[in-house]
Each structure stands twice: as structure tokens, then as C-alpha cells.
Amino acid sequence: MRKSMYWDESLSVGCDLIDGQHKELINLVTELEESARSGLTNEQLARALKFIVSYTRHHFLAEEELMKSIGFNELPHHRELHNELVHKVTEILLQMKEGKDPEAPNLIQFFIEWVKKHVNEEDRKIGTYWRKWSNGAKVMDCRIKSVSERRAAIIPRLDKLKELFRIKLIEIDDFKAKKQSLFEGLFVELGPNKIAEGLSDLDHFLKVDIIGSKERDMIIEGYLRKLNPEADLEVISEVEDKLIFVRLLRERELITEEKFNQLKTRILEAI
Ligand SMILES: [Fe+2]
Numbered sequence: 001m002r003k004s005m006y007w008d009e010s011l012s013v014g015c016d017l018i019d020g021q022h023k024e025l026i027n028l029v030t031e032l033e034e035s036a037r038s039g040l041t042n043e044q045l046a047r048a049l050k051f052i053v054s055y056t057r058h059h060f061l062a063e064e065e066l067m068k069s070i071g072f073n074e075l076p077h078h079r080e081l082h083n084e085l086v087h088k089v090t091e092i093l094l095q096m097k098e099g100k101d102p103e104a105p106n107l108i109q110f111f112i113e114w115v116k117k118h119v120n121e122e123d124r125k126i127g128t129y130w131r132k133w134s135n136g137a138k139v140m141d142c143r144i145k146s147v148s149e150r151r152a153a154i155i156p157r158l159d160k161l162k163e164l165f166r167i168k169l170i171e172i173d174d175f176k177a178k179k180q181s182l183f184e185g186l187f188v189e190l191g192p193n194k195i196a197e198g199l200s201d202l203d204h205f206l207k208v209d210i211i212g213s214k215e216r217d218m219i220i221e222g223y224l225r226k227l228n229p230e231a232d233l234e235v236i237s238e239v240e241d242k243l244i245f246v247r248l249l250r251e252r253e254l255i256t257e258e259k260f261n262q263l264k265t266r267i268l269e270a271i
Contacts, residue, residue: 014130015066021059029115036108053089054231058191187223192232221252242267
């Protein structure tokens, strides 16, 4: 069957990590198109939508970080478009929870059209902007990194912050907040599926005294607050990782004991 959307170099935003996510997104759209043709049950549809919300939120955060780092001038508008999609899909999910019929084919069609238009028109602008300023170079510091590279990349940025604080250009509160978001960025980059890797990065930084144990907790909590427990759980593939995820949420009281037990039961059902 002919695919209705392909990735090609003209869609590149100059960053392997984001390009890879766009390829995955295009694959997802193609798969959805195919399964929608044979008809989806409401349950299948809800699962697909939860995945979409979670995946796109993770992807959008990473893409917004990229736009910030290259100084892309249309970031506020672009972010608005992202938020609109997340709201729309979340709203539909809520309606489905209340038992309303979501008109599955229209919904899937809406998402497919949104992705095609957004990647083709809006995301393409990021690449065009970047190529204009960089003569076609890849965005520095933007590709899938090895563990040691990922960890090493944070050090010069932290040193820069220390320097800014030392010469009194930023306050201690600015320093602390920025340091926290720098480390939260590790989790954002890895995505909810690799939370265990993010935790082992933090343990490494704790061991070499770059962060304290209180900071470690605040970083984890800060990141978890950005997530949507139920939707993000859907993107995590391994049972162990799913359990780590819900346990972290419970430990930090971001979900109730009742919710924790509910999620745990659902995870164990898959075994
Ligand atoms: Fe985008």
C-alpha cells in the first residue's frame, strides 16, 4: 500500500534526535491510517490516543528545547500549536471516559492531518531557519548521545552557570532553578521510557558530588510533575520500568495509594 507521508532530508531540522522522533511520528501516523481502515474499537482508540498524548508531549518538549537552543524566532507561536493539539486530544480522551462516542474515524483523521500539516509546514520552518544560520551544520549537542557523552555534556553548562553566579550576574535562586532544569533536561531527553537511565545518571552525579541528595529528589520530582502518569505509563515498554515509574510517583506523593495500586494491578496484568 502507498504511504501517504514520507520523511526526507528536506524535513530535517538539523538535529538527529528530533529527526528520529519525526520519523517515528510519521510511522505512527501511517500505522494509524492502516488500522483505522479496518476499524478500531473504542478501547484500541483510547490506547492509541493515550500513546499519542504521551509521545507528542515528550517530543514537543524536546523540540521546544531545540528551538530555544537555536534561538528560533517563532517559538511562542509554535508552542501554542503544540499545546492546542495536546488539549484537543486530552479533551477527547476525557469525553470518552464519560462514555461519549468519539467518532473514531474522524478523530484519527484529524490527528493524521494535524501531524502531516505540522511536520510539513511548521517543523520544516525550524530546519529552514537553522540552515540559514548554520550553513547546513548539524545542531551542536543534538543527537542521541552515549551515556558518558550525555553526562559530560552537562558539565560545561553547569560551569557556565557557576561562573555567572561567581561574577554576580545571576542570583543564587536563579542558579538553583537553572541547575535543576538542566538536570531535569536529562530526563526530558531520555523520555519516560528510559527513566531508569535518568535515575542512574543522577546517582552518578550524586556520587561525584555534583548534586546533593536533596537536589536529586527535587530534580526527580520536578520532572515527574511535568508528566501525565496514566498516559506516560502507556509509552513505557518494560514492566520493570513501568513499576519503577509508578513507585517514583507514589514515593513523591504525586499519586494516591489507591491510584498506585490500581496502576500496579494494570501493569501486572500484562505478564
Ligand atoms: Fe512541532
